Amino acid sequence: MASTRVLVLEDDDGIRMALRMALEDAGYLVVECARAEEALRAVEEEPVDLMLVDLMLGGIDGFTFISRVRSTTHAPIVVVSAREGTGDIVNALEVGADDYVTKPFVVEEVQARLKALLRRPSIAEPETGRDRTERVRLSDGADPLVMDLAAATVSRGGQRIHLTKTEYRLLEVLTANAGRVLPRRTLLERVWEHGFYGDERLVDVHVRRLRSKIEPHPSEPQLLITVRGLGYRLDLP
Known part of the structure; x- marks a missing residue:
């Protein structure tokens, strides 16, 4: 400290x-x-x-x-x-x-x-105790979107995407629960870790920011999906 x-x-x-x-x-x-x-x-x-x-x-x-x-x-x-x-x-x-x-x-x-x-993982430094080759492919195609869990980075076609700690943590939680709908309140508790104080607008705004960086067409998302009335879901290829 x-x-x-x-x-x-x-x-x-x-x-x-x-x-x-x-x-x-x-x-x-x-x-x-x-x-x-x-x-x-x-x-x-x-x-x-x-x-x-x-x-x-x-x-x-x-x-x-x-x-x-x-x-x-x-x-x-x-x-x-x-x-x-x-x-x-x-x-x-x-x-x-x-x-x-x-x-x-x-x-x-x-x-x-x-x-x-x-407490969130560093965007610049690898986390200790993790396999440095642990990667998750988030999209298909010639320039796939890849999440490197060891280095806590996201890249498309080898080009690093600038994410804040909050954006990275949000994507990490959604990826770990790929295919499942996570309510906004659940995301507040897991990403911000103080859901008692948190406001669900935090989730919506950061989802929009994250989409603008990882979705080819943010207004028509194919990866980070809104499930109306329930929350958000990450769909892996």
Whole structure:
């Protein structure tokens, strides 16, 4: 835990200080920033493992920050914001956030979500104890979609597909249960690991994002199927 670096991007001094003190007490190394411009420079200079991001900021807003930083890092992003409208939450998830907490919040809830995100497999490093040749073929054709469970990567025709930790974990859970319908609540519990707090919109938005990356025609999915009124199913060839 001592090596885990968390970026806290929050322009309210009181909230930022409270988060910093609570996270440091829990053993995290905290990088705090009040402006997105400052945070972008900080992440570029030294990568972080997790990010807590407010949406309403002076200058570059939280949405833009998430969109920019997501193109360069897989680090999980949790939005912490007073904006709790469906549109704001969905927009934040669409541009790359993994989870969200609305203000006012309980620090223990934020910590629980961070711990759940950290437990997910790394997208960059292989998992120990697994056969490095363990692969799952997700599609047929000349350029098949392949999931490498040892390296925690997904590729099509040998070209790596950029997935966030949440997107990878979602695909991993669906693949492990291929052919079975998994309700949204089940996916919340297995992917986000805090279903008590979770919102089913998290699942829908991340399914759309995942489809945009793995389906040749996302509007007509052939791999990740919606079963109306029940949930989602992954169909292997």
